[in-house]
Amino acid sequence: MSHDTQVLGSTAGKHKEERAVRQVPFRGGGFVHRPMGPIGAVVFLAIIALWEAGSRTGVISPIALPAPSEALGALWDLVVTGMLWKHVGASLYRLVIGWTLGSLLGIAVGLMIGLFSLARAGLLPLVSALFPIPKIALLPLFIIWFGIGEGSKVATILFGTFFPTVIATYGGVDNVDRNLIRMGQSFGLSWLSIVRKIIVPGAMPAILSGFRISASIAIVLLVAAEMIGAEFGIGAYILMAGALFATDQLIAGVALLSVLGLSISWLIGRAERALLSWRA
Amino acid sequence: MLAISRRTFGAMVMVGSLGFMACEAGAADAINVGIIPSLTSHSPSIIAEAQGYFEDEGLDVEFVSFQAAQPMAVAIASGDVDFGLTAISGGLISLADKGAVKVIGGALMEDPEVEGQKILVSKAAYDEGVTTPADLAGRTFGITTAGSSFHYMAHKIADKEGFERSEISLKPLQKVPAIIASLKSGQIDAWAIVPNLANSLSAGEEVVEIGEVSDYIDSYQVTTVFTSTENAENNPDLVERFLAGLSKGIDDYNAALVDKTMSEEETAGIVEMIHQYIYADQPLDKADPRIRAGAMRISPNAALSLASVEDQLGWFKSEGLVPEGVTMDVLVNTDYVETH
Numbered sequence: 364m365s366h367d368t369q370v371l372g373s374t375a376g377k378h379k380e381e382r383a384v385r386q387v388p389f390r391g392g393g394f395v396h397r398p399m400g401p402i403g404a405v406v407f408l409a410i411i412a413l414w415e416a417g418s419r420t421g422v423i424s425p426i427a428l429p430a431p432s433e434a435l436g437a438l439w440d441l442v443v444t445g446m447l448w449k450h451v452g453a454s455l456y457r458l459v460i461g462w463t464l465g466s467l468l469g470i471a472v473g474l475m476i477g478l479f480s481l482a483r484a485g486l487l488p489l490v491s492a493l494f495p496i497p498k499i500a501l502l503p504l505f506i507i508w509f510g511i512g513e514g515s516k517v518a519t520i521l522f523g524t525f526f527p528t529v530i531a532t533y534g535g536v537d538n539v540d541r542n543l544i545r546m547g548q549s550f551g552l553s554w555l556s557i558v559r560k561i562i563v564p565g566a567m568p569a570i571l572s573g574f575r576i577s578a579s580i581a582i583v584l585l586v587a588a589e590m591i592g593a594e595f596g597i598g599a600y601i602l603m604a605g606a607l608f609a610t611d612q613l614i615a616g617v618a619l620l621s622v623l624g625l626s627i628s629w630l631i632g633r634a635e636r637a638l639l640s641w642r643a
Numbered sequence: 644m645l646a647i648s649r650r651t652f653g654a655m656v657m658v659g660s661l662g663f664m665a666c667e668a669g670a671a672d673a674i675n676v677g678i679i680p681s682l683t684s685h686s687p688s689i690i691a692e693a694q695g696y697f698e699d700e701g702l703d704v705e706f707v708s709f710q711a712a713q714p715m716a717v718a719i720a721s722g723d724v725d726f727g728l729t730a731i732s733g734g735l736i737s738l739a740d741k742g743a744v745k746v747i748g749g750a751l752m753e754d755p756e757v758e759g760q761k762i763l764v765s766k767a768a769y770d771e772g773v774t775t776p777a778d779l780a781g782r783t784f785g786i787t788t789a790g791s792s793f794h795y796m797a798h799k800i801a802d803k804e805g806f807e808r809s810e811i812s813l814k815p816l817q818k819v820p821a822i823i824a825s826l827k828s829g830q831i832d833a834w835a836i837v838p839n840l841a842n843s844l845s846a847g848e849e850v851v852e853i854g855e856v857s858d859y860i861d862s863y864q865v866t867t868v869f870t871s872t873e874n875a876e877n878n879p880d881l882v883e884r885f886l887a888g889l890s891k892g893i894d895d896y897n898a899a900l901v902d903k904t905m906s907e908e909e910t911a912g913i914v915e916m917i918h919q920y921i922y923a924d925q926p927l928d929k930a931d932p933r934i935r936a937g938a939m940r941i942s943p944n945a946a947l948s949l950a951s952v953e954d955q956l957g958w959f960k961s962e963g964l965v966p967e968g969v970t971m972d973v974l975v976n977t978d979y980v981e982t983h
Contacts, residue, residue, distance in 0.1 A: 426720060426741050503824060511814060511830045591821065592814040592831075599815065606713060606788035607733035607964055 426610075434614035441615065446595075451619065453595040454585055457513065458623075461520025461588075462581045469525045469577070470570065473532025477566070478558065483533075494526040499587045511592035519588040524577040531573020535566030564641060571635050578627045582620055597623070671703035672881060677715040677727035678920060680708050681819075683839060683934055684751045684866055685728055686900075686917045687941055691892030693916035700884035706920060711787075711818075719871050720744050726870050726885055731955050731974075733790025735869065736965045739974045745875040746952065748868035748886060748945030748980040750893075753857040757901055757940050760856035760865070761841035762800070768832035769851040776854040780806040782832040785822040786813050790964045792865065793822075795955060796835045796856055798962070803859045826850060837865075838937030862983075864951035865939070875976045886945055886979055893941045900938035910935075946981040 411431050417423040418430030441447040475482040476490075498519050509515040539562050547557045589598030597619050604612035678685040689706070691697050697704045709715040712729035719727050720743035728750045729735065738744045753759045764773045764782075773782060779800060786793035794813060801808045814831050816822045819840075825831045827849040835856050836844075844850040857863065868889070874882055899905045899913040914934050915927065922930035942948075952975060959965040 426738070426743055503821060506821065506824055506830065507828060511816070511825055590815075590817045592816055592825075594813070594815070602815070602817070603789040607790050608713070608717070608735075608737035609733075 429611040429614055431614075433611040434618065437609070437611040437615040438618070449595045450597050450600050451623075453593070453599075454589070454597040454623075457516045457520060457588060457596065458581055458585060461517040462524050462578060464517070465521040465524030465581075466528050466574065466577060468521075469528025469573075470532050472525075473529040473570075474536065474563075474566075476529065477533040477536025478562070487533075490526060490529050494530070498523050498584060502587065502591060506591055515591055516588040516593065516596075520581050520584050523580050523584040527577045527580060528570070528573050531576070532566060532570050535569025535573075536562055538569060539565035567638055568635075568642075571631060571638065574631050574634075575628065578631065579624060582624050582627070585620070671698070671701055672884075673703045673705065674725040674881070674885065675705050675707050675723065677707050677709055677718060677724040679710070679712070679715070679729075680920050680923065682837075683917065683921055683938060684837070684941065686921065686934075687750070687889055687892035687896045688726075688728070689892070689920050690895050690913060690916050691888045693919070694892065694895065696891040697885075697888040700888045702881075702884055702888060708920075713788075716744060716869070719869065722871060722873070725874060725881075726868065728866050728868055730792040730866050731864075731952060732792070733959060733964045736956065736959055736969055736974060739872075740966055740969045742872055744869050745872050745976040746867045746869045746947070746974055747875055747882060747976050747978075748889075749864050749866075749942035749947035750868055750945065751865040751939055752942045752948065753860065753863040753865065754940040755857060758838045758937055759863075759939060760796070760835055760837050761845070761852050762833065762835045762854040762856060763826065763841055763844060763850050764833045764853050765826050765829040765831065766849050766851060767829040769853070773832060774853060776800050776859070777804045779804070779833055780810040781812075783812045783814050785825055785831040785834040786815055787817055787819065787822070788815055789813075790959065790962075793835060794962075795958055796860070797833075798958060799856075799859045800835075837939060839933065840937075842937055843933075860951070860954075862948045862951050864942070864948040864955075867947065867952070868945050875978075879978065882979055890944045893943060893945065896938070896941055897943065900935055901940045944981060945979075946983060947975070947977070949975070949977070949982045 414423070414428070415431050418425070418428065418433075423430075438447075441450070472482075472486060472490075476486055477483075501522075502515070502519070505515040505518055509518045543561050543565065544557060547561050552560070585596070586598035586601055589596040590602060593599040597616055601613060601616035601620075604610070604616055676688050678688065688704070692704045692706070707718070707724050709718070712727075712732055713734045715724065715727045715729055716732070716735045716738055718724040720738045720741075731746070735744065735746075739746070762776050768782060772778060779797075784793075784797045786797065788794075797811050797813060798808045801811050814825070816825060816831075819836075822831070822834055823840075823844065826834050826844070827847075829849070833853075841852060845852040868886070870882060870885075895905075895913060899910045903910070905913070911931075914931050917934050918927050918930050922933055925933075949971070953971055956965075956969065956971065956974060960967055960969070
């Protein structure tokens with residue numbers, strides 16, 4: 364923004380001095396996204412309309428894919444029977460507890476790795492070794508360790524969100540502008556003040572984009588977590604639909620997960636606006 | 644690097660298609676049969692293939708392995724597999740309702756004279772007083788998924804003992820090994836399973852047997868033979884030949900392992916045939932007792948207990964697991980085997 368006005372201002376100044384100089388068209392701009400209103404919704408609706416038309420005319424076989432209207436019907440059944448809130452409530456409970464604990468622990472460990480050399484030397488190889496382990500592969504062990512109740516489900520989500528948060532946090536700390544830290548030191552700020560006022564806010568953009576990834580991972584792991592002994596939950600509903608080959612319910616459940624993902628992404632967007640207002 | 648010129652490739656395609664045509668021209672019809680290599684109840688097709696009964700019928704059988712009944716049913720619906728044996732599950736009925744598969748015969752069955760499926764409880768639950776199936780009210784029961792045969796058995800026990808179905812708390816654990824782990828560690832109270840698994844479990848400290856499934860379900864048709872609707876309606880000759888071959892395999896299986904009327908030498912031969920596919924990851928001397936233990940009768944001539952199938956279908960509807968409109972005609976084609 365300030366760049367534009369500066370350039371315009373300087374050319375305008377020159378104009379007054381030398382009238383003979385030929386007019387140069389403004390060549391800045393472009394490469395900027397403008398809001399396009401309802402285009403996203405239009406694309407979405409067009410795909411669903413095509414899908415519905417394909418199912419109605421029989422181009423898409425009902426075994427391959429159910430019509431969107433049938434999936435909507437399955438969703439409506441959930442609303443009417445009141446099961447929707449039971450499933451969504453059970454899943455939200457697991458997501459919120461697992462993700463919150465995983466993120467808090469992740470931020471704590473990530474800050475330690477970012478701030479202390481000893482923690483970095485000791486914990487970073489451990490994180491790198493444990494992150495790629497598929498949590499689904501550990502499910503049988505989780506049954507023994509945490510039981511078939513809520514414990515193993517929360518633990519699956521917790522482990523899934525912990526590692527990406529650690530990596531996002533220490534990466535964010537590493538990328539904090541060194542000049543700002545040096546400035547704080549030359550102003551005589553204490554170590555704690557520098558961490559609180561410079562490092563944590565500076566690492567916040569990276570932590571929040573880490574949240575976007577870890578929240579999506581948590582939703583992906585929800586289905587795996589609810590494989591074990593879950594009577595209610597969106598993941599359990601999807602697994603049941605798969606076992607019964609009720610494809611309309613399957614699509615309805617997957618759509619619920621998508622809506623959940625969209626809502627969480629919107630919430631994180633709000634959090635970004637609130638927490639990163641210092642950047643503007 | 645293996646370099647294939649365009650001309651060589653053309654020649655290969657030619658030879659390949661000629662060879663394929665030659666096969667087509669031969670008498671044998673190539674069919675795929677689905678099996679689950681961890682379940683001995685899939686043995687009859689394997690015996691029929693090894694003994695040449697399918698060959699006698701002009702069938703060239705290829706076995707396709709699956710980990711569970713559900714993907715097998717989907718593969719039959721898609722036409723990748725022609726025949727399979729599995730329990731009547733919600734998935735199977737759904738596919739039948741969509742016009743993709745049909746039950747054409749019976750397979751594994753409960754026979755009062757032969758050891759059948761057992762009801763098991765964990766040691767912890769047994770010590771707390773769950774000593775008969777009547778005590779299962781208010782207890783947890785392991786199932787693989789909603790609409791599985793385990794789900795059906797749990798509810799049939801509740802019905803007969805006269806308590807509400809909802810009083811048994813069902814724990815879906817997706818896979819049999821997960822159920823076994825949960826039962827052994829006492830995280831679920833009860834389960835019901837075929838005798839060869841039940842006996843090896845109750846031989847240990849952690850699990851106790853408290854009853855038999857046959858006391859709760861009359862003439863239970865545990866698994867059925869099924870095929871695609873396309874085969875059942877438009878290819879009756881192929882279905883009849885498959886069932887004829889399979890029936891001879893069933894007779895051998897029953898004679899060798901259930902009624903034990905075969906000589907020891909012949910029985911060992913049958914076990915060796917089965918071992919080609921079932922428990923093939925273990926040496927024969929280790930797999931042998933596991934294949935022989937607790938063999939349940941397979942319905943002779945693939946006869947089908949319609950009463951049992953109807954009872955199961957009724958249960959699925961009463962639980963809202965399948966659409967209300969599914970009728971026996973949609974699920975079963977009775978043209979091929981004797982029904983009772």
